[in-house]
Amino acid sequence: MPRYGKLIGASLGPGDPELITRRAWAVSAVRCTLAVPGEKGRGRLVRTGHRRACGIAVPDDAEQLVFPMTRDAEILGKAWARAALRTVELLAEGRDLVFLVEGDASTFSTFGHLARVVRELAPEVVVETIAGVSSFAAAAASTGSTLAEEDETLAVIPAAYGVGVIDHLLDEFDTVVPAQGQASARRSH
Known part of the structure; x- marks a missing residue:
């Protein structure tokens, strides 16, 4: 059985680098796997401008997890399942995975869906949510x-x-x- 890394939802806040919590800044700076939400067909990293504005450099090897902008439950369910499966694969390598979230990870965020499905696939994965300024x-x-x-x-x-x-x-x-x-x-x- 693999020893999983921790899944961390790091809230970046509204874009002002002075409003990122010290905890979110610290986990984003540690050498771990970074994941960012994105949309299919809109480029490798969608909305990286927000992360750059926050002072967080998104490395070339960051993992993009696709979350389509739709309310179709079937499409969303499949996307969440694919993203969670990839997340579990990455966590099985033993490194923490930091999922960068615009705003707050617990408010209308894809992180909540990701964490829920990851826990369904691998209940032993530890999940941490770092609050942010909405x-x-x-x-x-x-x-x-x-x-x-x-x-x-x-x-x-x-x-x-x-x-x-x-x-x-x-x-x-x-x-x-x-x-x-x-x-x-x-x-x-």
Whole structure:
């Protein structure tokens, strides 16, 4: 039975190198296998500009794991299975694998899907998730805004829900934040 490396989801935050946590920076600098999410047919490394902006150099030997931008459950399931299988193969070499994540690894991230399927394939794999600064929290801080105070309610929704649901959700929540740092909507009091 192989001795697996650890699967680490390293949150890079919203792109400002000063907002990367010390832990994410440290694991990205250690000699280990780096993996990045990408889309099929869009080049070897998709969206490397974010990683460069964060000050993380993506080496030529980084592993690209394909996660198509679709809501089709069958297509996604197959992609997650392929990516998880490749991840388990890499982890079986005994080295840690750091999966670089834009934003936060636990918020609307492909890392959660990857970790779940890896655990199904190899339950003995240790998974670590390094929290990051979410883009919506960084946007609120940079504008001096608050997302919620005291007993106010806050909803964070995937951008895929579309703008049409925001008006409805504002009847139920004080603040609605579409994922990926898009502008938040706030009910006036």
